[in-house]
Amino acid sequence: xxxxxxxxxxxxxxxxxxxxxxxxxxxxxxxxxxxxxxxxxxxxxxxxxxxxxxxxxxxxxxxxxxxxxxxxxxxxxxxxxxxxxxxxxxxxxxxxxxxxxxxxxxxxxxxxxxxxxxxxxxxxxxxxxxxxxxxxxxxxxxxxxxxxxxxxxxxxxxxxxxxxxxxxxxxxxxxxxxxxxxxxxxxxxxxxxxxxxxxxxxxxxxxxxxxx
Numbered sequence: 001x002x003x004x005x006x007x008x009x010x011x012x013x014x015x016x017x018x019x020x021x022x023x024x025x026x027x028x029x030x031x032x033x034x035x036x037x038x039x040x041x042x043x044x045x046x047x048x049x050x051x052x053x054x055x056x057x058x059x060x061x062x063x064x065x066x067x068x069x070x071x072x073x074x075x076x077x078x079x080x081x082x083x084x085x086x087x088x089x090x091x092x093x094x095x096x097x098x099x100x101x102x103x104x105x106x107x108x109x110x111x112x113x114x115x116x117x118x119x120x121x122x123x124x125x126x127x128x129x130x131x132x133x134x135x136x137x138x139x140x141x142x143x144x145x146x147x148x149x150x151x152x153x154x155x156x157x158x159x160x161x162x163x164x165x166x167x168x169x170x171x172x173x174x175x176x177x178x179x180x181x182x183x184x185x186x187x188x189x190x191x192x193x194x195x196x197x198x199x200x201x202x203x204x205x206x207x208x209x210x211x212x
Contacts, residue, residue, distance in 0.1 A: 008112040012055040013102065017048070018109075043081070047092065050079045051112070054096065054124065057137055059107050061126055061144050062098075067105045069130075071098060075110075076205055077124040078117065078197075093117040093201060113204070123195055136195070150193055159186045160206060163199050
């Protein structure tokens, strides 16, 4: 199923979108009915405030990170936008990579890949794409909490590789000679490991782990 994916270059210093480009990518069948909307025009004031908040959280996290290591950290998550025109909420999933820093080491430009998805749960994670260490943001405690490095089994890695090619659980089951229920459980563990709501989103996140 085709859905719209917006690439956004966000100016964290001036809190503004300076570039956005819409393109099509292939996602699974569980994408929201709003997937064909132009996310750039749908963000609105509420969405812009969310983007600002996300960048502020990442900027706060990177304060204690050496400047030479800051480019290794990727932020991901989702948030909701109230949409009166369409009578409800829709979710926005995103993946952000810092592409430029100020002289004092703060993030200047953050490059986001964002797309409409099912209603989000306000999750926010940062991971080190070099070694796999991860942190999640606790909104109640208002701080980042370490989760440790990502660890996947040999079967889970095989499932990821075959899922990237678009193969279903049944096709992977036949190829690996394993029960289909085992493949589905492996997919579930992979999604849980990276806090993703779909296998497509999990693959998107995992593609940024250089250590894999």
